[in-house]
Amino acid sequence: MATVPIIKTIGLGQGILVWASFNLLSGWASGRFGWFGMKPEIPGDPVLNYVGVVLCLVSAFVYMFMKTTPQTSVEITVIVNGPTEEEPLLTPSAVPVRETESVIYDRLPPVPKRVIGTVMAVIAGVLYGFNFTPIIAYKDNHPEASQNGLDYAFAHFCGILLSSTGYLIIYCFAMRNKPRIYNQAILPGIVAGVMWGVADMAWFIANDKLSETISFPIITSGPAMIGGLWGVFFREIRGKRNIIILLIAFAITITGSVLTGLSLSGASKNATVTGSM
Numbered sequence: 001m002a003t004v005p006i007i008k009t010i011g012l013g014q015g016i017l018v019w020a021s022f023n024l025l026s027g028w029a030s031g032r033f034g035w036f037g038m039k040p041e042i043p044g045d046p047v048l049n050y051v052g053v054v055l056c057l058v059s060a061f062v063y064m065f066m067k068t069t070p071q072t073s074v075e076i077t078v079i080v081n082g083p084t085e086e087e088p089l090l091t092p093s094a095v096p097v098r099e100t101e102s103v104i105y106d107r108l109p110p111v112p113k114r115v116i117g118t119v120m121a122v123i124a125g126v127l128y129g130f131n132f133t134p135i136i137a138y139k140d141n142h143p144e145a146s147q148n149g150l151d152y153a154f155a156h157f158c159g160i161l162l163s164s165t166g167y168l169i170i171y172c173f174a175m176r177n178k179p180r181i182y183n184q185a186i187l188p189g190i191v192a193g194v195m196w197g198v199a200d201m202a203w204f205i206a207n208d209k210l211s212e213t214i215s216f217p218i219i220t221s222g223p224a225m226i227g228g229l230w231g232v233f234f235r236e237i238r239g240k241r242n243i244i245i246l247l248i249a250f251a252i253t254i255t256g257s258v259l260t261g262l263s264l265s266g267a268s269k270n271a272t273v274t275g276s277m
Contacts, residue, residue: 002124009108009117011236014063016227017249018121019128021060024220026129028053031212036130037137041211048263049213055256056217062249063228129216132207149204157197210264217260221253 006015032049034040043049108116135152139145146152172179206215228246231237237246 002120006117006121006124009113010121012227012230012234014227014231014236015117015121016230017063017224018060018118019125020220020224020227021057021063022122022125023129024053024056024125024216026126027131027212027216027220028129030130030133031136031216036133037141038133039140041213043211043213043263045263048259049217052256052258052260052263053217055252055259056221059224059249059252059256062245062252063224065245132204132212136207136212147208149208150201153201153204156200214260214264218257221257224253225250 003015006019009015010018030036030038031041032043132149135149135156138152139147139149168179203215203219206219210218228237228250232243232246237243
């Protein structure tokens with residue numbers, strides 16, 4: 001729900017960078033300290049793990065120093081004054097025309113727009129960090145249940161499908177049954193959804209093999225870097241200064257991910273649920 005407003009306020013590159021950083025923080029912290037019924041996961045080398053996570057978070061603040069140029073409008077095809085049931089379908093009034101969509105955040109001053117986009121990216125990232133929490137908490141507290149994360153993938157995806165359908169229905173009601181459908185985005189959206197599903201299944205496996213304290217800092221660093229590269233590709237991130245900041249952030253992110261991976265050896269899960277919320 002927040003994706004489009006985030007992209008239109010702070011851009012694709014910076015939006016993913018901020019989202020991924022706080023996704024990392026909430027996912028790592030919930031696993032490390034045992035929030036919401038999960039058992040705390042202790043890395044083999046806590047010092048390396050902490051240093052790696054801190055570096056990944058520092059990179060998030062470095063990203064925020066970049067000045068982005070997000071797109072403020074999008075050209076869409078809509079039907080204006082469409083025919084009624086009594087009128088023929090092929091009339092001049094039913095010919096698609098080009099309009100430029102303008103929404104409230106397009107008209108905001110630069111600073112409030114940047115603040116709103118950043119706050120939305122932070123909230124989205126934090127909530128996404130709890131993506132696997134119900135599954136892991138259930139496995140931790142029910143030893144007789146399957147410990148294979150992939151066994152819960154179908155239910156997980158069904159929940160996403162039902163939620164998305166609910167949001168679409170609410171949107172249709174809010175638009176009085178005149179939703180704006182971007183035809184050219186349908187097929188790419190399906191392809192992106194399949195790719196995301198495959199990646200999420202790989203994340204289930206990573207959580208099983210590595211634990212959240214290791215998998216989240218490593219995995220969430222990838223989207224942040226790719227988001228930055230997309231920002232350069234779409235010319236949201238421009239200029240020598242911004243490119244230098246981006247490269248510095250990349251270096252910090254990679255270093256943090258490597259240190260986090262090195263902290264895996266001897267990782268264990270506490271038998272008690274101390275520190276849970």
